[in-house]
Amino acid sequence: MLMWRRWCAGAFLAMVAVAMGAVSGTGAASAESNGGVRVMPLGDSITEGTQVPGGYRIGLWQRLAAGRYTNDFVGSQFNGPGNLGDHDHEGHPGWRIDQIDANIAGWARTYNPRTVLLHIGTNDVLQNYNVSGAPQRLSTLVDHITSAVPSADVFVATIIPLANSGQENAARTFNATIPGIVQSKVNAGKHVHLVDMHAKLTTADLIDGIHPTATGYDKMAAAWFAALQAVSGSIGQPGGSDPSPSPSPTEGTTAIRGAGSARCLDVTGASQASGTLVQIWDCNGQANQQWTLTSAGELRVYGSKCLDVYQQSTADGAQVQIWDCNGQSNQKWRFASDGSIVATGANKCLDVPNHSTANGVKLQIWSCGGAANQRWTRV
Known part of the structure; x- marks a missing residue:
């Protein structure tokens, strides 16, 4: 049971129904392996899909299939509808961080995941279980995962919103x-990555104040998928053409020129300090205009600095800077076929504000529209 405290009658009855197995197909996994990269959805009832059996795993599986990725969801649990192609998972309703931690070594040995999707901590808040100690418990859990499967990519999500204001405040403090x-x-x-799941949903996306609606779960699926696409190898490579992501160019160091301004992507003042904003400037061939697209999807300058979206924001207008390369999703980019450069973590385009063509205009991310101020050429 996710809830250990008293709640409104409707939400409580929904919890009881899940606990009694009212949702068909819930139970121990049947090892539904289809080969491919092993992905372990790990967490509590939000991973299991309470209220909407299968939860975010439905939309995630559909996106993976549409992209022609070959994956194998793994775990000791099994549930979800027929349009979820692989029902295995490690979602445990009512479980806290410490309970997941007590079992993770065994699960890791059994299933040897290549990728772990971790959303945990909601029950620590709901049960008011030493909430101040929850961050340390989470840190320890992540250490145990990376020790058990050191080559795995571990995606750690912030927990989604809660309708109760006091619990939401505790959730925000934890997040x-x-x-x-x-x-x-x-x-x-370690191969650990942040996914800001809390920012993707609002309380309007909750069916009972705790669990997402079908739409809310699909928002989670989209966030997981974007994060996975941003980390090379975490879900393998598409088995065929993928109409949504366009192939990236091979590695190489070049200038990047804006189609609308004819000016180049430039680190302001030729600074090498983390946090320096990126702008457009007359192309001059200097080191602060030389960018390398790596196989990991980074755009590197000076060898060790990456093009970075400020504070991992996904909002229109978020500034773009350089920062020490760290492998996180806000430092992943891809070149689309229309010439845009897409920040894969935010799914938004590198953009010159207000279509400006002036030297020194600082760049941002913005919803992709295909206009000239969002198109770039490697020169």
Whole structure:
């Protein structure tokens, strides 16, 4: 049971129905392997899909299939509808961080996931279980995952909103610690990535104040998919042509010139300091205009700095800067066939504000529209 505290009667009855197995197909996994990259959805009832059996796994599976990725969801649990092609998962209704942690080593040995999708902490808040200690428990859990499967990519999500204002405040406090936890793992050389799931949903996306509606779960699916696409190898490579993402050019160091301005992508003042904003400037061939697209989807300058969306924002107008390369989704980019450069973590385009052509205009991300101020050429 996700809820251990008293709630409104409707939500409580919904929980009881799930606990009694009212949703058909819930139970131990049947090892529904279809080969491909092993992905473990890991967490509580939001991973299991309470209220909407299969939850975000439905939309994620459909996106993977549409992109012709070959994947194998793994875990000891099994549920969901027929249009979810692989029903295996490791979602446990009512479980807290410590309960997942107590079992993760065994699950990792059994299923050896290549990729882990971790959304956990909601029950720590709902049960008011030593909430101040939840960040350390999460950090320890991530350490145990990376120790058990050191080559795996671990995607750590902030928990989604809660309708109760007091619990939402606790959730936000917990979520605020997660970027630092993830960064500490990255600094230690671990393959850990942040997914800001809380920002993707609102309380309007909740069916009972806790669990998402079908639309809310699909928003989660979209966020997971964007994060996975941004990390090379986490879901393998498409088995055929994919109409949505366009292939990226091969590695190589070039200038990048704006179609609308005829000016180049430029690090302001030729600075090498993290946090320096990126602008357009007359093309001059200097080092602060030389960009390398890596196989990991980074746009590197000076060898060790990456084109970076400020504070991992996904909002229109978020500024673009350089920062130490860290492998996170806000440093992943792809060149689309129309000449746009897409920030894959936000699914928005590198944009010159207001169609300006003036030297020194600072760049941003914006919803893709195909206009000249969002088109670029490698020269």
